[in-house]
Amino acid sequence: KAGVTQTPRYLIKTRGQQVTLSCSPISGHRSVSWYQQTPGQGLQFLFEYFSETQRNKGNFPGRFSGRQFSNSRSEMNVSTLELGDSALFLCASSRGTEAANTIYFGEGSWLTVV
């Protein structure tokens, strides 16, 4: 079956612009979470959605936002981009229905801010 799909895979933006990243979870998965990965900070949790509701949020400024649609697809948005926002953004999905909740990651979206 298809895995977690993220688009776009690579993008370059200018400081001050905004960006929207998209994530299609594995079919049947209702929980979607987002992570930012940088060489210095490792994987850092951004937020998580289940059935269109944000369930958990990491320690990121309000410029980082997300949403989930009724088909479980999710988007995240970063406004007023800063140079330090350059990172690999990862989306992960899971069923969200059982204790052994295996989480699957997408290939990520590489964002470069210049």
Add this chain to the structure above:
Amino acid sequence: DAKTTQPPSMDCAEGRAANLPCNHSTISGNEYVYWYRQIHSQGPQYIIHGLKNNETNEMASLIITEDRKSSTLILPHATLRDTAVYYCIAPKPMNYGGSQGNLIFGKGTKLSVKP
């Protein structure tokens, strides 16, 4: 999530078994142990998970000690393509519609498979 501790790096000869240890001495009775790996520039790849019993799949085997304070991921015949950072995590279990929570990956073990 239970705290996990892994060695920062390990080497393994191609074709030999790679044994990657993980310490999770504070793990709770209902917390599973998960292993992921990340090859440079790609998203983390799920490998295997377990609770108490040893587990095996097409990728690897997972050995969990009886007291559940540590585990070992075994790649039986390592290849160059197994060179990656391997992460051991023990997230709190999730209830229906609950939160996956903030998965804490740590720095993992950088496995280098050498010819």
